[in-house]
Amino acid sequence: MATITETAPLSTVPLIPTSKADYEYRGPSKVKFDPKIHLNYSPPSKSYTFADLGVPPNGTSDFAVCEPFQLATDAAVLELRRELLQKNTVERRMHWWHRSPACLRGFTVEESPFTHAFWTSPEVIAIIESLTGIEMEISLPYEIGHTNVQVGARGREGIKDLKLKPEPVPSGWVEEEGEFHKVPVDNWHTDSFPYSIVMMMSDTEKMVGGQTAVRLPDDSMLKLRGTTIGSAIFIQGRHLPHAALRAWNTGERITQTCPYRAKHPALRDDTEITNSLQLSYLNELHGQFSKERFLVLKKKCDYMIERLDKAKKEAKEREPDNYDAVIMDNDEVGDMMREMIWYLQVAMQQMGMDPKEGKQGL
Ligand SMILES: [Fe+2]
Structure with a gap:
């Protein structure tokens, strides 16, 4: 800090x-x-x-x-x-x-x-x-x-x-x-x-x-x-x-x-x-909001990639002969994936892109 x-x-x-x-x-x-x-x-x-x-x-x-x-x-x-x-x-x-x-x-x-x-x-x-x-x-x-x-x-x-x-x-x-x-x-x-x-x-x-x-x-x-x-x-x-x-x-x-x-x-x-939706120029607001969503997701992706790389390195050092060593914390990865999905769904709902009607069938 x-x-x-x-x-x-x-x-x-x-x-x-x-x-x-x-x-x-x-x-x-x-x-x-x-x-x-x-x-x-x-x-x-x-x-x-x-x-x-x-x-x-x-x-x-x-x-x-x-x-x-x-x-x-x-x-x-x-x-x-x-x-x-x-x-x-x-x-x-x-x-x-x-x-x-x-x-x-x-x-x-x-x-x-x-x-x-x-x-x-x-x-x-x-x-x-x-x-x-x-x-x-x-x-x-x-x-x-x-x-x-x-x-x-x-x-x-x-x-x-x-x-x-x-x-x-x-x-x-x-x-x-x-x-x-x-x-x-x-x-x-x-x-x-x-x-x-x-x-x-x-x-x-x-x-x-x-x-x-x-x-x-x-x-x-x-x-x-x-x-x-x-x-x-x-x-x-x-x-x-x-x-x-x-x-x-x-x-x-x-x-x-x-x-x-x-x-x-x-x-x-x-x-x-x-x-904010009631008090903004919506094109500017949606553009900024989407960009922030992607910036935060990028930061979270980089963080998780680092975490997984570190866990894999540690597993290799700890158990060099185990081809099936545990290389990730399932709870941590699952929680982050759920949070990311939630984060995008909130954004889509906020901008009137109902995920239920999304083109990808989310
Ligand atoms: Fe307030």
Whole structure:
């Protein structure tokens, strides 16, 4: 696993940018991601395992969710917002459905180079690896920077006018009631992705609510939200029902997310696209999803080939005269083959290629 880079305490981080113009330009960031400037990691006070929460341990690690922790600096959030609130993104990357009034998502690396560099950085990945105790990697590039935006009284139209620099509401501010006044930012669900970071990108000084709520088996709720811009939670959301609650006494509530999966080829990839199908340009989504399926299968094939070669070599050394020496672990091979079939069947079902009607008669 990668090691966590020590970052400077927030108070010594250079304040970038400093000119008014830096708060005006909206578009692909011209700033190169630098972990010393853009990360300010402070570990969570507590992590919960599935056992801690009384939830069946169906994931790829025991890690379920953690208390909020500081992840990014204000300078990083500014660059992320610069790319998020650019004209093209607001006009062409906004999607909505019954669960969520507005998401901005599907940014390409050309549109949002800083966003991609931030979430895919070895330093951010090392942080989540330190929480799960296993190696991690990006789950699906389409989902890098998926952002939930609370919709105010002006509806989705108001999103383009959000300022680059988040600020608390002035004293005496009263929120007008709009169409989505009583609607959660993202209603109850489990994710399509194994693990996600959810990072707060709005000012929280006067914010009330706005947590990520996790529903526990006894129907109680664990409500988690950082108290600063750039604070985050990390969750194995594929196996934990949760919702993004509406925030009050704030002009906005923007949270950006990134999905990750277990990296080791022996571990299952729980990624699917049930939710993404409603919120994506489907040709792009299907192409990326299929490519990821083949990449994971390739990695698993390489791993199993290595395992079989090693077992054969060991058998030859152990029993040179036995022409029928055992050269594979039947359970290991059978489990992997079953997992691979399942993995492809899930993909075919998700993309509307029902395996039962497949050309190969699967
Ligand atoms: Fe979620």
